[in-house]
Amino acid sequence: MSRILKAAKSLLGLALSKPMTFNFPPDAPLTERHRGRQLYKPDLCKGCKICSMVCPNNAIEMVQGEKSETNKTGLQPQIDFRKCCFCGLCVDNCPTEALTFTMYPFLLTMKPETLIYTPEMLAVPPELAHPEPPKIKSTVAWARSRSIWIVNYMTGCCFIEAVPWVASSFDMERFGLVAVGSPRHADALIVGGYVTPKTLKRIIRIYSLMPQPKWVIALGNCPMTGGTYWDSYNTIKNIGKYIPVDIWIAGCPPRPEPIGVAVVHAIQAIQGGYTGKPEKTSTDKGKMRVPRYPLLAAKPKEGQVDMVFGSQHSASGNFNVSLTLDGETVVHAEANPGYLHRGFEKLMEYRTWVQNIMLVPRICVLDGASYELAYSGVVEKLAGIKVPRRGQYLRVIQAELARIQSHQMNLGFGGAATGFDTMVRIIWGDRDHVLLLLEELTGARVYNIFNTIGGVRRDIQPDFPEKAGKLISYLRKRLHVYDDLLFHNKTFIDRTRDLGIVSPDMAIANDVTGPNLRATGIDFDVRTATPYLAYKDIGVQVPTATQGDAYHRYLCRRREIEESLNIIERALDKLPRGPVAETKTPEGRKITWRMKIPEGQALYFIEGGRGELCFHAISTGENTPYRVKVRGPTFGTILSQFPKLLRGVKMADVPVIYWSLDQCPADHDR
Amino acid sequence: MSREKFTANSFSATLKSKYPVTQSGVQGNILTLTVDTGTYATLATYLKEQGFTRCLTVSAIDWLDDNEFEVYYLVHHLKNNIYTKVATRIPRKKPEIPSLATVWDTAALHEREVWELFGITAVGNPMLKPLFLEDWTGKPPLRKDFNWRDYVQKEYYKAKEG
Ligand code: SF4
Ligand code: SF4
Ligand code: SF4
Numbered sequence: 001m002s003r004i005l006k007a008a009k010s011l012l013g014l015a016l017s018k019p020m021t022f023n024f025p026p027d028a029p030l031t032e033r034h035r036g037r038q039l040y041k042p043d044l045c046k047g048c049k050i051c052s053m054v055c056p057n058n059a060i061e062m063v064q065g066e067k068s069e070t071n072k073t074g075l076q077p078q079i080d081f082r083k084c085c086f087c088g089l090c091v092d093n094c095p096t097e098a099l100t101f102t103m104y105p106f107l108l109t110m111k112p113e114t115l116i117y118t119p120e121m122l123a124v125p126p127e128l129a130h131p132e133p134p135k136i137k138s139t140v141a142w143a144r145s146r147s148i149w150i151v152n153y154m155t156g157c158c159f160i161e162a163v164p165w166v167a168s169s170f171d172m173e174r175f176g177l178v179a180v181g182s183p184r185h186a187d188a189l190i191v192g193g194y195v196t197p198k199t200l201k202r203i204i205r206i207y208s209l210m211p212q213p214k215w216v217i218a219l220g221n222c223p224m225t226g227g228t229y230w231d232s233y234n235t236i237k238n239i240g241k242y243i244p245v246d247i248w249i250a251g252c253p254p255r256p257e258p259i260g261v262a263v264v265h266a267i268q269a270i271q272g273g274y275t276g277k278p279e280k281t282s283t284d285k286g287k288m289r290v291p292r293y294p295l296l297a298a299k300p301k302e303g304q305v306d307m308v309f310g311s312q313h314s315a316s317g318n319f320n321v322s323l324t325l326d327g328e329t330v331v332h333a334e335a336n337p338g339y340l341h342r343g344f345e346k347l348m349e350y351r352t353w354v355q356n357i358m359l360v361p362r363i364c365v366l367d368g369a370s371y372e373l374a375y376s377g378v379v380e381k382l383a384g385i386k387v388p389r390r391g392q393y394l395r396v397i398q399a400e401l402a403r404i405q406s407h408q409m410n411l412g413f414g415g416a417a418t419g420f421d422t423m424v425r426i427i428w429g430d431r432d433h434v435l436l437l438l439e440e441l442t443g444a445r446v447y448n449i450f451n452t453i454g455g456v457r458r459d460i461q462p463d464f465p466e467k468a469g470k471l472i473s474y475l476r477k478r479l480h481v482y483d484d485l486l487f488h489n490k491t492f493i494d495r496t497r498d499l500g501i502v503s504p505d506m507a508i509a510n511d512v513t514g515p516n517l518r519a520t521g522i523d524f525d526v527r528t529a530t531p532y533l534a535y536k537d538i539g540v541q542v543p544t545a546t547q548g549d550a551y552h553r554y555l556c557r558r559r560e561i562e563e564s565l566n567i568i569e570r571a572l573d574k575l576p577r578g579p580v581a582e583t584k585t586p587e588g589r590k591i592t593w594r595m596k597i598p599e600g601q602a603l604y605f606i607e608g609g610r611g612e613l614c615f616h617a618i619s620t621g622e623n624t625p626y627r628v629k630v631r632g633p634t635f636g637t638i639l640s641q642f643p644k645l646l647r648g649v650k651m652a653d654v655p656v657i658y659w660s661l662d663q664c665p666a667d668h669d670r
Numbered sequence: 671m672s673r674e675k676f677t678a679n680s681f682s683a684t685l686k687s688k689y690p691v692t693q694s695g696v697q698g699n700i701l702t703l704t705v706d707t708g709t710y711a712t713l714a715t716y717l718k719e720q721g722f723t724r725c726l727t728v729s730a731i732d733w734l735d736d737n738e739f740e741v742y743y744l745v746h747h748l749k750n751n752i753y754t755k756v757a758t759r760i761p762r763k764k765p766e767i768p769s770l771a772t773v774w775d776t777a778a779l780h781e782r783e784v785w786e787l788f789g790i791t792a793v794g795n796p797m798l799k800p801l802f803l804e805d806w807t808g809k810p811p812l813r814k815d816f817n818w819r820d821y822v823q824k825e826y827y828k829a830k831e832g
Contacts, residue, residue: 197804197805198803198804201804226826231818231819231822232822233808233811233816233818233821233822233825234802234803234811235826236826237822237826237827337801337802338800338801338802338803338804341802341803343811343812345787345812346811346812346818508723508724508748509723509774509775509776510775510776511724511725511726511776522748524748529751530698530699530751601702602697603700603702603744603753603755605753612726614726614727614744616727616729616744618731626731627731627732629727629729631726631727631729631744635727635776635779635780636776636779639779640775640776640779669802
């Protein structure tokens with residue numbers, strides 16, 4: 001009873017407190033450091049072409065302009081925002097500051113070609129204010145009375161920025177938008193980022209199942225041009241070839257704000273009578289047809305049925321597990337990954353050591369910062385570069401903030417999997433505040449690209465410790481709300497206790513790592529076992545549990561959030577003075593975007609949000625890697641341990657176990 | 671089963687006295703070894719007995735110029751916190767390697783990935799079938815002689831509608 005009272009008190013407290021939802025259109029400009037549309041100053045440009053050479057996505061083309069005293073070649077950059085991922089390499093490497101970032105994020109269109117910005121267009125500072133749709137007051141009110149249902153299919157990593165719209169922070173329900181599981185009930189399909197052939201087949205199928213009229217919104221550069229994966233052997237370069245797309249939003253990923261603007265525009269268009277482009281699908285001469293289900297190796301016995309969980313399921317992520325059911329009970333399960341395989345290990349062989357830093361966080365969208373960190377670490381190890389202490393501390397702060405948001409994401413999913421949507425809204429709303437602080441620190445919410453070989457790219461602003469302190473005390477208070485609503489909640493306890501128990505032996509045999517491993521009682525954390533960066537100085541207390549069930553896996557993450565807050569606080573207290581990055585190799589050569597790395601091999605381990613992450617880099621002395629092997633933390637957990645845990649459980653518990661393992665299909669698929 | 675305390679250095683010496691190791695190195699708690707293909711699997715069994723219970727990966731490197739594949743596995747000793755990487759070289763013409771599926775559970779999955787992405791067969795592995803790719807028609811993509819630029823041009827940029 002007291003538990004119920006406590007939960008009720010928490011909810012009442014929430015209801016009485018200041019609303020957590022951001023205004024829309026946003027009233028304040030975005031975080032000052034946000035890397036948005038570039039500004040070009042022609043009178044400073046030397047026409048040196050460096051910006052176009054350094055761009056990993058071929059987004060910059062040099063066009064012939066007038067020759068002048070400063071610009072002897074007359075070449076000027078033209079940026080294609082269908083391709084630019086705002087990594088900042090061009091801005092960093094421009095010798096004259098002719099290119100700088102603005103905070104402008106609103107790059108969306110119905111005609112992708114209009115996203116090519118000529119030097120003249122780039123030279124005009126963007127209007128930072130939110131692009132107001134005409135007659136916003138009445139229209140939005142009108143629009144709000146309508147409802148668009150959106151298919152719940154998390155295709156690629158851009159989806160991460162559609163997620164805040166589900167949360168309390170952006171709250172799409174105020175526009176009448178609802179995510180729905182069945183395509184047969186949906187009006188709109190959001191293609192959230194890159195699409196592999198395997199995913200494309202499902203998208204075409206889902207699109208054809210939707211009733212008319214239907215609209216398609218494509219998020220990010222990948223569905224437009226291939227984006228960051230323009231040369232990947234396993235992603236589609238233009239989804240418009242296969243299904244008609246109504247609105248394109250550029251960015252990598254786009255911020256939630258442009259997504260909101262796109263939705264408001266879409267609502268208005270729909271109110272004005274726009275019924276979407278005519279229905280059409282292309283399967284590329286049948287190659288893109290969905291293969292016949294089931295995908296199981298073994299045929300089910302008499303009385304048993306096949307069931308496909310994912311890849312388009314409200315709780316699956318873009319991952320599939322094929323189940324054989326006897327009544328409600330799973331008797332056999334087989335993981336079927338690969339929906340997100342982009343061939344990172346190949347891509348990395350064709351980008352320079354430094355360009356790869358902008359690529360690696362995209363391996364795992366939920367915890368990209370760890371990948372940056374591990375990759376920079378392995379390159380520094382190969383080259384013998386030592387990161388200055390201040391740089392190490394800032395990396396720790398970034399990594400811990402990333403860990404917090406990753407765990408918050410997971411707790412939210414924990415709520416979703418047990419049918420407790422309030423938790424999703426609340427925790428993901430809090431997560432947005434962490435992302436904003438990350439942006440304050442690094443320049444981007446999701447793919448920070450904060451690291452460089454030798455340290456971090458920029459120092460903190462003077463007010464950062466204060467902002468961080470505020471967030472820390474806010475989140476500490478909020479942790480008690482999570483406790484009341486989730487961990488002391490009888491429904492949640494009943495659904496997760498003693499479910500999906502992993503014993504220590506199983507965990508070791510199946511290479512389960514991170515909080516999942518520690519929930520079985522094994523106290524292994526790379527931060528304490530083999531301390532890297534400044535973790536030894538700062539100190540880490542690793543929470544463990546012994547039961548190994550779903551509940552304790554969630555609980556371990558909840559406690560880790562608490563410890564990460566402490567770590568950030570200690571790191572800020574002790575933050576040493578000095579440079580944030582090394583600029584020279586031990587041999588005295590300058591660190592540049594196409595530096596060569598000495599021949600050799602190196603292994604580097606770190607503790608990411610999901611556990612032990614390992615990079616293995618092989619150099620033959622060139623400016624590109626010969627090979628990089630990424631051993632992500634979820635490979636063993638999801639592909640080996642997860643199907644084994646399902647045997648004998650009820651169908652309804654499948655998502656609960658799945659999310660309690662904190663999966664990231666993008667990580668094991670690579 | 672011996673599970674006493676040892677360091678990467680002392681363990682390296684033990685291994686060298688027992689097995690024909692062609693190359694070895696120690697860096698902190700990481701021990702790297704190169705052995706011949708005959709020792710590759712027997713050493714795995716020994717390592718498991720010594721307490722290297724976590725298999726982190728089995729992977730490969732394509733040394734096209736030497737006309738060889740390097741196949742390696744990376745294992746971890748939890749109690750002593752030592753990582754060991756064992757590599758061996760096999761000819762590209764006959765890309766076969768004994769499977770470690772009976773030694774470590776997860777090795778089977780990693781070998782499946784290596785089979786798919788490098789075209790190296792782990793002999794004795796029961797689950798060799800596509801893992802990530804569906805209806806793949808090109809060469810194993812992580813091979814250095816896979817002409818990915820042509821493949822991408824043909825399959826995606828020039829893909830016909832219809
Ligand atoms: S920000 Fe990065 S992707 Fe964009 S144009 Fe500059 S270098 Fe290219
Ligand atoms: S913008 Fe900068 S890097 Fe690009 S051509 Fe001009 S001076 Fe060179
Ligand atoms: S790489 Fe960038 S554009 Fe592509 S799906 Fe991911 S976030 Fe979106």
